[in-house]
Amino acid sequence: MIQTILYPKRSQWSELMQRAISNTSELHDTVASIINEVRTRGDEALMEFSRKFDNVELNSLKVSADEIAEADDIVPHSLKQAIAIAAKNISKFHKAQRMEEIKLDTTPGVMCAQRAVPISKVGLYIPGGNSPLFSTVLMLAIPARIAGCRKIVLCTPPDKQGKVHPAILYAARVAGVTEIYKVGGAQAVAAMAYGTESIPKVYKIFGPGNRFVMEAKQQVGSQAVAIDMPAGPSEVMIIADDNASPRFVASDFLSQAEHGPDSQSILLTTSEDFAAKLPAVIEELLGTLPRQEMMKKSLSHSRIIVLKDDDEIMDFSNEYAPEHLIINHNDADALAEKVENAGSVFLGAYSTESAGDYASGTNHTLPTSGYAHSYSGVNLDSFCKKITFQHLTQEGLNNIGNAIEIMAENEDLMAHRLAVTVRLQEINS
């Protein structure tokens, strides 16, 4: 089921790094037309799409206070406790990311400062379907609240009864979401990008979704708002040595496979022995789990790759730039120092990806498809922008004014020079 490759040459690496590719070109027009409908007809279009896609007739797009209170009664106590533990850790880690204002004189009389300021309105998209992703609500809304975003808007599709899953409503309340709307798909993204009668326009949109949602985020992201990051299928790279437990590694493979048929798991090891043992353990554990057909599809583009040494392993991993990187290896800390490209890194035998997916405190919204070469996962910064400030005194402008005049003149920008000249004349008159 899983391909094993022994000692591939470097020239073969790029082929082994191929992700499962989904062709999105035919999506473009469908999504563009949905966006256009929402942009021009607002709530009316949203109601129509609810009838068409969610099979439900809604009276109101906004989730009421009663519905939120009702969810509070339904969510089991055990889940509330678990959410409290996760929320505490996520909150602690993201609070630690707060930035102090930076302020210094670069030259006497030339004060420069940089200050993080919250994005005032953000939009979070949470998919519907069978798995109610309340964990993603925590991962997006908690940092937004810590950053100080004033409006935290959440859109999620209703079920056929026009309801939102209670765990999503509960997590939204705990995390500090300010308003919740029953809208899904590309139309939800369009509503948050342009605003409708009910739904406020936001300045940045976050969150996962199907290919319609992703395409919509790309389209509005090049016109109207910022988006968190481009998204593709989820993926894990696992580096394991002979000391790793095959059961632990197999469970991490399967946990990744469960994300969807396009998900990918790749094992890198120097141990032929470990590589040989793993497939049978994966088979065995798979037998104990639901959704086996989908997971088999995902496992079919997973790979076990044996490389000659740890340097090759780190080169391969850095070139692949995995969303998740598990280093289940005796020298995990030393290898971690060599990580250049990855979304989130899990060190040692007990740091399963599930920990970061839910409750350790790190964020689980991470760059896929090699975007970890240049993108960060969602973090406190994702909800802020950094504004620079400067204050020059007369002394300050005297110190650097002439340099500015010369540079402006050499760039042939004479009004730029003039703005300094008129000031220097006044100072020195």
Added chain:
Amino acid sequence: MIQTILYPKRSQWSELMQRAISNTSELHDTVASIINEVRTRGDEALMEFSRKFDNVELNSLKVSADEIAEADDIVPHSLKQAIAIAAKNISKFHKAQRMEEIKLDTTPGVMCAQRAVPISKVGLYIPGGNSPLFSTVLMLAIPARIAGCRKIVLCTPPDKQGKVHPAILYAARVAGVTEIYKVGGAQAVAAMAYGTESIPKVYKIFGPGNRFVMEAKQQVGSQAVAIDMPAGPSEVMIIADDNASPRFVASDFLSQAEHGPDSQSILLTTSEDFAAKLPAVIEELLGTLPRQEMMKKSLSHSRIIVLKDDDEIMDFSNEYAPEHLIINHNDADALAEKVENAGSVFLGAYSTESAGDYASGTNHTLPTSGYAHSYSGVNLDSFCKKITFQHLTQEGLNNIGNAIEIMAENEDLMAHRLAVTVRLQEINS
């Protein structure tokens, strides 16, 4: 020439905030075809585009060490000294933005860390034309070098003699650019996004350019690489009180107008008197400058707006979200505290935008067109990604394992639960 609006109602504000809009839809196909040519035919296509667009036959795309040495001889001493002053300040301010690793236990036994890691390869685009933007070379390459980017690739179009302006080559050497190529336009962006025989693929592309370059950045940014930010015409908002010097403010208006016919300057003031005085001073100073026709075009969509108090002024400014905000006002520091949306802010009479454009130390690559609602200007972070790390001990997993199992089960992700269960079983057996 410049429209003056007295005490507009809030309902009129959004109209007054309109930027000059350039329609880019017809560009899409032209640029897509250029990108496709470069992607499929590499250097050969680049050479063809040089013949077609730059009217030059190139032997080699790469700028040679001899050409860089030659530039060193040509650049005047005064400009070298000015560049040295600017480089020192830019370097000092961006070094101060370095982030320490964040590391803490969110729960006993659950260590979470966040570390900034440089983007290994970045590409800088510098436009050609009459103004050789060596200042932008400094603004992009200095932070890239401080961040630790290994490859800093610069593309800029050659002149008809196949040469690059010496000030650009000189600034590139001073700032730490690692390789320079004579390629301009959409084709340069495509080359850096996908790589050719001569030009390496990079992971993030920075820099200004004409509408072809901007469209190319948007297109590759949704497919292959990250880009710094979307870009539109440059703009300044100036807040001035009665104490401001009309000559200073007029020179800042003109300096903005000089950026191009779509540039916009808006004055906000509570003083009818100041508003009445300003146009004549702008006219007078304009008479002393070159490029008057272009600047008049730009000034035609600039505005002078009188508002009733400082609260209205700050509301208007935050809603507009200017790229540059000059607060030439006695209470500049107090008003600065209320800035929510802006790229870079200039406080007091002597902090002209020209200072930040060249030499104070802040970056001049800033969000336009209202993107300051959600985007930061280029800063040290722009050249890094933040990677999270976690290490759970047995104690750590014992502390949060059950919460993870419950959450995974409630999201119907049973393999995620299993990855914890197999570990807890081993720990507690």
